[in-house]
Amino acid sequence: MPVILISQGLSSGVALAAEAPVVIDADTFEYSADGMTVSATGNVKVTSSDIEITSDRLEADLEREVLVASGNVIFRRGDDSGRCNALTYYLRAGRIEIESAALIVDGVRAGGRSIVAERDRIRFNDGTATRCDLAVPCYSVRARRLVIYPGKKLEVRWVVLWLGKLPIGPVPKLVLPLKPVDRGDGVLPQVAWDESMPHVRLSYDRQKGFVVGATYRYPIDDYNKILVDASYATRAGWASELGYSFGPRQEGTRPGMTWQADGHVLVGAKEATQVKAGATMTMSPGRRLGASLDWEEGLPTAMSLWAQSQAPGYRLDVAIERKRGDTGYIDSIPSVCVESDSFHILGGGVVVTASGDIGRFRESSTGVSASRIGVILQASPAKPLQIAPFLKLGGSVKLGGRIYGGSGLDEERDALGFVDGAVDLEIDPGRAVDARLGYHLVRNHGGSPFSFDSVSETDELWGQVVVSPGHDWTVEWAGRYSLRESSLVDSNWTVTRHFHCYDVIATWKEKEDEFNLGIRFTR
Secondary structure: OOOOOOOOOOOEEEEEOOOOOEEEEEOEEEEOOOOOEEEEEEEEEEEOOOOEEEEEEEEEEOOOOEEEEEEEEEEEEOOEEEEEEEEEEEOOOOEEEEEEEEEEEOOEEEEEEEEEEOOOOEEEEEEEEEOOOOOOOOEEEEEEEEEEEOOOEEEEEEEEEEEOOEEEEEEEEEEEEOOOEEOOOOEEOOOOOOOOOOEEEEEEEOOOEEEEEEEEEEEOOOOEEEEEEEEEEOOOEEEEEEEEEEEEEEOOOOOOOEEEEEEEEEEEOOOOOEEEEEEEEEEEOOEEEEEEEEEEOOEEEEEEEEEEEEEOOEEEEEEEEEEEOOOOEEEEEEEEEEEEOOEEEOOOOEEEEEEEEEEEEEEOOOOEEEEEEEEEEEEEEOOOEEEEOOEEEEEEEEEEEEEEEOOOOOHHHOEEEEEEEEEEEEEEEEOOEEEEEEEEEEEEEEOOOOHHHOOOOEEEEEEEEEEEEEOOEEEEEEEEEEOOOOEEEEEEEEEEEEOOOEEEEEEEEOOOOEEEEEEEEOO
16 A cells, blocks of 8 residues: 655645655645545646656546546656656556657657557557658658667567658568667667668669669568568569578677678579578677678689687788689688778877788689788878868878799799879868869889789879759769870769758769669668
8 A cells, every 4th residue: 555645835745655756746636535546636747766747637546556647748758758648657567558649769759549658668559650850750650559669679560661641661570779879980879760671772774774673671580680682674684682680699608709690592584593691700899700601503602711800909800711703713721911000100190000911822713822921001191181271181102012922923923012192182162062182193013923913003083072052952973084094984973862851862873884863861
């Protein structure tokens, strides 16, 4: 039986002795004859350790420990909040039942005809969810039952995807992560529209013609996913891919050890059947083991066993590989590469990275088998040099060399040294136009006995111009001009139309004669 405490003063208070103290404040209170039901009206406020509720009216059943709030109900639990017409709070179970509510949970705006909020999940009946804050959201998902696990994920079965007021089709299941994810450039909040969403693409290239396709990753559970991809090309016919991925999963026998595996089968009307499989085991932070095997038309095209160790100051990679190229197989038996973390010199104004590798290789097309030792040093300014209010100068220099030794080598072609330099000029005259111009030069001395290991000399100018005539449009051009050939060797165009929650992007690659059209969601 709960204990009732009535505070003295201008306002009254009721405290319920549940698992956590629950305090009710209001302008007026009315009690039943047995004192087991309480009616509160006027500026009602319910406060406990994990929830806060405000409303116009409240009915409290002290024997069953049930609270019913109605009239302009606003509730908050942690960082989540919502509004509804009526709310029932079962104190013993920690469950909340809500009618016609709209909530904000981990940045996701969700609502439903009725809602049941338990300690670890929130269930929406006839629910909808989106991250768009417009009255008519740019995109949303809708389903008869939708479940949010706060701080973890949104899970829904047989959901319909909507773009604005247009339904674009049903999906058997979606699992969208809601917790922050480190994508390499810092911890960012995950967007409620990720790879689990079906992705539709439209493109054109010279070989395949016009291509339309879709990709969907069906989440079996938190660890297992099935990938289904299907496309049709006017020149190449149909193509499909079926994939399965498992992990990462943590092994209980060794805390910190995780492993994952994946496999894919690619089949096309005019393409060779391909099979790919791989597995990765993370022994501890910075230490991983892996293996992969690829087939095409029943023949192996790539096989590898590798290990990676990363610690403060360096990264070590060891690999045994066999790959099939255009002229035959290339074997690495084995190769070892050590790469240092970047360090500063000249008072911190220059950033330097260094790497070295050693290994033995064999190229079946030439019959050459040789050991190789290589070293590469790269230096660049710690930050671009500001030479004018709208002008920055940057660049990099890379020095490298490789020495070969073994049978079947030409003595004049057993060493290779190269210099790779780049100059980068960044121009920013205003918000509407940004440009970058650069010069790239590669020179080498000697040559490699392996065709796959050769270094192509380069002498070219490159440029990139981005024009933003308004907030809704961006036009970008990027190209390269060869000083050796006195011709434009590459030219690419990108046009982006910005909307509230997504961008429509069209790209044209002139060299490949390829066109692509896609949608990138930004929230």
